[in-house]
Amino acid sequence: MIRRRVVVSGDVQGVYFRDTCRVTAAEAGVTGWVRNRPDGTVEAVFEGPPEAVDQMVAWAREGSPLSIVDGVEIVEEEPEGLAVFEIRPTPWRD
Template identity: 45%
Template structure:
């Protein structure tokens, strides 16, 4: 199921987006990730339910320098994403 996320915490300037891209590709998740002006990170995930859940679980920790406080999650419409990109 396509999923939209907003990640709050210390997630900009800590390699979070690049880490997300490499982790998603390794798990077979498609979509994108980008920084937002308010200091959060936004992501769109598509893939098998198991792969998406695994990705979200990993995103709760992120790379070593990140500190994720919370993740807002909502259902999203499929965008037909191919691969995973940083925006």
């Protein structure tokens, strides 16, 4: 089990990125979450078998059919043992 946090920049909000990510993660057997961030990026956490998580990181580089991905930052983290993949609300602006 591994965990990766990704922050995706580009035209990634309002283009079904989060919902497509949720469906794709469920199909891949990956748990975690995805949310829009106030700065216009999308943040996601993927947990699962290495091959499945790598598949989701690769998907994040392409995004949903309507998105335009300019960049992806990837951070390795310790797995938390998440049980599902969910869409989380956007955090409040400071």
